[in-house]
Amino acid sequence: MTTTARKYVGTPLDRVEGMEKVTGRARYAYEHSPDELTYAVPVQASIARGEVRAIDVRAALTIPGVIAIIWHRNAPRVAPADNAELSVLQSARVAYRGQYVAVAVAETLQAAGEAARSLAVDYASEPHDTELRADHPGLYRPEKVNAGYPTDSEHGDPDAAMEAAPIRVDAIYSTPAEHNNPMEPHATVARWDADGLTLYDSTQGASAVRATLAALFAMPPANVRVIAPHVGGGFGSKGLPLAPVVLAALAAKHVNRPVKLAVPRQQMFAVTGYRTPTIQRVRLGADADGRLTAIVHEAIEQCSTIREFVEQTTVPTRIMYAAPNRRTTHRVVKLDVPTPSWMRAPGEAPGMFALESAMDELAIACGIDPVELRVRNEPDADPESGEPFSSRNLVACLREGARRFGWADRDPTPGARLVGQTLIGTGVAASTYPAYRSPSQASARLEPDGRYTVRIAATDIGTGARTVLTQIAADALRTSPDRVTVEIGDSAMPPASIAGGSMGTASWGTAVVRACEALREQVSGSGGGLEATADTKEEIGAQERFSRHAFGAQFAEVGVDVDTGETRVLRLLGVFAAGRIVNPKTARSQFIGGMTMGLSTALFEESLMDREFGDYLNRDLAQYHVAACADVRDIEAVWVEEDDPHLNPMGTKGIGEIGIVGTAAAIANAVHHATGIRIRDLPIRLDKLLR
Ligand code: MOS
Numbered sequence: 001m002t003t004t005a006r007k008y009v010g011t012p013l014d015r016v017e018g019m020e021k022v023t024g025r026a027r028y029a030y031e032h033s034p035d036e037l038t039y040a041v042p043v044q045a046s047i048a049r050g051e052v053r054a055i056d057v058r059a060a061l062t063i064p065g066v067i068a069i070i071w072h073r074n075a076p077r078v079a080p081a082d083n084a085e086l087s088v089l090q091s092a093r094v095a096y097r098g099q100y101v102a103v104a105v106a107e108t109l110q111a112a113g114e115a116a117r118s119l120a121v122d123y124a125s126e127p128h129d130t131e132l133r134a135d136h137p138g139l140y141r142p143e144k145v146n147a148g149y150p151t152d153s154e155h156g157d158p159d160a161a162m163e164a165a166p167i168r169v170d171a172i173y174s175t176p177a178e179h180n181n182p183m184e185p186h187a188t189v190a191r192w193d194a195d196g197l198t199l200y201d202s203t204q205g206a207s208a209v210r211a212t213l214a215a216l217f218a219m220p221p222a223n224v225r226v227i228a229p230h231v232g233g234g235f236g237s238k239g240l241p242l243a244p245v246v247l248a249a250l251a252a253k254h255v256n257r258p259v260k261l262a263v264p265r266q267q268m269f270a271v272t273g274y275r276t277p278t279i280q281r282v283r284l285g286a287d288a289d290g291r292l293t294a295i296v297h298e299a300i301e302q303c304s305t306i307r308e309f310v311e312q313t314t315v316p317t318r319i320m321y322a323a324p325n326r327r328t329t330h331r332v333v334k335l336d337v338p339t340p341s342w343m344r345a346p347g348e349a350p351g352m353f354a355l356e357s358a359m360d361e362l363a364i365a366c367g368i369d370p371v372e373l374r375v376r377n378e379p380d381a382d383p384e385s386g387e388p389f390s391s392r393n394l395v396a397c398l399r400e401g402a403r404r405f406g407w408a409d410r411d412p413t414p415g416a417r418l419v420g421q422t423l424i425g426t427g428v429a430a431s432t433y434p435a436y437r438s439p440s441q442a443s444a445r446l447e448p449d450g451r452y453t454v455r456i457a458a459t460d461i462g463t464g465a466r467t468v469l470t471q472i473a474a475d476a477l478r479t480s481p482d483r484v485t486v487e488i489g490d491s492a493m494p495p496a497s498i499a500g501g502s503m504g505t506a507s508w509g510t511a512v513v514r515a516c517e518a519l520r521e522q523v524s525g526s527g528g529g530l531e532a533t534a535d536t537k538e539e540i541g542a543q544e545r546f547s548r549h550a551f552g553a554q555f556a557e558v559g560v561d562v563d564t565g566e567t568r569v570l571r572l573l574g575v576f577a578a579g580r581i582v583n584p585k586t587a588r589s590q591f592i593g594g595m596t597m598g599l600s601t602a603l604f605e606e607s608l609m610d611r612e613f614g615d616y617l618n619r620d621l622a623q624y625h626v627a628a629c630a631d632v633r634d635i636e637a638v639w640v641e642e643d644d645p646h647l648n649p650m651g652t653k654g655i656g657e658i659g660i661v662g663t664a665a666a667i668a669n670a671v672h673h674a675t676g677i678r679i680r681d682l683p684i685r686l687d688k689l690l691r
Contacts, residue, residue, distance in 0.1 A: 069115065096614070130611060
């Protein structure tokens, strides 16, 4: 595949909607207020397992302005869905604490809130089990894991190779449940009319919401319109329609008026997905010179009783390092917990914490520099499939990072650098993320005034998608970005894949390029239509077989206070090889945003299960700590540009998630270098460092 000519791709164009956003003119889902609007406030289950026997609605209905109390006895019916999370208010069963059991609809938000609080819900409560344990009898082998990967993989004889290896690492790593907390919580305004259902929704994919809601309400997709021009973050929690958007649509149908429903921060912890906790065992066997002979990575996770969702925790291990004997597995147990879902780099983020911590332990066991150890185990081809890598520049990232970070003079001795009251250490870890691409459609039109309009139902969740598509379209049309308007965020536009899997630019960009090329051909040809469309289904289906992944290297310097155990990340450097970078300004933000989330994972983020009530205790950002500005000191992301002809017309790999991958391991490895203490269970809280 030849990549397109580029003039504006590669330049730091300002966000095209930046002015709209900073002046408040950009409207988000909750800011839409159709006539006759009503407000919905959901009621969440206060038991972890059982049934709703009855709800006494009498008091609620006497509150002025209250229109309806909807629960499973009177809710409109929806069609059964593969994802039972979508079967909102369809039965008496309660599968987890915090699940929606009713919704109050009123003329004002205040009245709806008062009504919701006044409901007396009578439960038949049953004993619950919400604790993930490595020896849980309910652990089973799922058919497949997230993104369709095989559950297990095995090559050679890893057990015998482990037995025979002169140097071995065998350790258990664990990561806690973590909750997505985008700046803009989930929100929907739902309106029914003669044409069907219109949703102003905070979503990562208008086309996906349209398809799902149309099926639930047994309508053709053309009768559902999903509008989402601006979205304030998602990280995966808005990747697929979940209970809140269904509840809004259902409530609007019941009261036959538009309904506005927000998920306040306090409710996000139950109904919008989260990252499963993991327990991972990693075994590495190596020769004395650090060459891996065996890699075994086994993960244990949880999901809810109503929907199987299994993160692909050990999948990145399948492509990382050369070793003739390998095994990766996933086991999951269904608990009475909220349903886990996507959170930035599901699989890669927790999985690479374990693998890259273990690689650091192996480097120490072998007495080899951790950068060199990784270079030594670089595979020639994908170790799993045998396919060639479309491009793989992990070594270049490691070398460039080492040079910029000043790695060469590093004394590997742990616990040896005390500056005042602070122990200083440095660590490194590798990073990776697959380069996916998904079919999408786009249209391009030449307007009477000579300008161009490009339309695609893509989503900009704050990444800069609209801006990079403008650059891509300008180059494909051989014009300048100021002559191109890219319209996105509306399911009435040509259908597009979601803003997820770090594949937005690759997927939508391909469709935009093809539509623009077709338009150019039409305009220059004699018959000359003024609008062209493209569908990339065939092109993507026919793409050559390659193993396509972005790689990176994360370097961290930490200071650990000897008295308090408090860890501060003093420096973070990420070097990435992610194909061609379309916009260095927005890309840098994506990379350092991911790295910041990785720092947050390393030191702060942790959702704590209350065993008695069977619920996550965290309810807000005072209890669920995320990295804030003062936690992030010196952070930088750079990249090694790749010229990879096997990706897409732009030559891009995707940059949304790789920044979070490996960061926590680099920090944990640095903490070990600083203190001599190996933290194998995230987050690295100060109590774990005080011995
Ligand atoms: Mo991302 S977790 O694929 O939205």
